[in-house]
Amino acid sequence: MNLLFEKSQPGRGSSLIGPCDVEMYSPGEEYSRKTPLLLPELSESDISRHYSALERRAHGVNNGFYPLGSCTMKYNPAVNEKIAGMSGFCDVHPLQPDHTAQGCLEVLALAGDYLCEITGMDNISLQPAAGAHGEFTGIALIKQYHRSRGDLKRDKLIIPDSSHGTNPATSAMTGMRIVNIPTKPDGRVDTDMLKQAAGGDTAGLMLTNPNTLGLFEKDILKITEIIHDAGGLVYCDGANMNAIMGVARPGDMGFDCIHLNLHKTFATPHGGGGPGAGALGCKSHLSQFLPSPVIAKTGSGYSRQSPGSQSIGRVKGFDGNFLVVLKALAYILTLGGEGIVQTAHNAVLNANYLMKLLSECYTVAYPGQCMHEFVLSMEKEADEKGITASDIAKALIDHGIHPPTVYFPLIVREALMVEPTETEGKETLDMAAGAFLSIYRAAIENPQAVKTAPVSTPVGRPDEVTAARNPVIKYTPGV
């Protein structure tokens, strides 16, 4: 498919923008471009068709099943978009004085209150723009906590080897030293190893619960106690809250802070449709370090206030991705207290149903009941027949199914990580199981059969290593 630049015809244009009705202002010669701006010249219908064609090549939750493990690709209710499009929310300037934007501040305050209730936290910042950004903010809070007590030697952060790649990456960005602890054969934290690792140099532990293998950390109270006894704090990667929201609260498990991926658990669009939001909740002993400003309710209404002189400062402009928070609030209010619990139950039920169907052929990496997602391993098939997790993932595309997450978590060889979410019905899960199983059987019979998949897409198997190592993502005219 040609780029807009390649479709450009000199002189072609569209009348999207009417003539300017105010006096033109030039910033002066000094700031003027020396060369003309290279922009494609196209008619409005050319542009419209171009983007429609791109859209048809993409796969979203509205196109079909999207079981991308860890990412919680659930349906994004249309009503949330409608609310986020209302002029009272869209046409507000973030620098308007607080007393002229009370409704928007109330949205932030309400969303914060509900998210605190769901997580069991005392305070929250809605500034972080993604889960990874929330992690960075939370670890910065933990660092500031130790610093405020003059406890400067705590620079070690313990992270299980099953963790999401963003965990060590974001913590390292705050200057932490990362220490991995291994996972036990049952897929959970090894508390003996944790005890050995925790000590006077430990700033904290970063843990996902349910963990990235889709398993609940049953020893969570013991785990958080080990870290607290060693003087550290415990961070919860809340990306998997979809399994437990309304059912169990990380705040009650001993976690000191948590990020939520509003674009996962709380149904705001993500992927190419971003932006996201990584709300960061904390217990009261960390509140004074939260990014500034926080939303407070006073006698005269809502206002933006500094959490105090020990705040880590801003992590994002203005109030974060306000409309994303608004959509998440709309989702929470639509579900209500009972709906939130039901959502978590259905997410777990759907995952277990699909896991059971797939286990007819596939090896479940950690057998037993799962939470909202599960991990399959193609290790045996890869070793014996050369059929890899990637082959299965590619073949699913020809069935109209987005591939599951592959090769994550890193501790499972040839991993396929499947998360159906609660928004899929039984028929879709049965259809998906049919596709997974027929692909498997065809591959075992003839391993070559899956090597050419997908055959229904414009490009079958791009050279992924070259694409990652040498990405060509910029258009250079004439090349």
Ligand SMILES: *Cc1c(COP(=O)(O)O)cnc(C)c1O
């Ligand atoms: C998605 C995810 C993250 C990172 O969140 P982003 O919003 O993509 O930055 C962290 N941990 C886990 C377990 C995740 O699934």
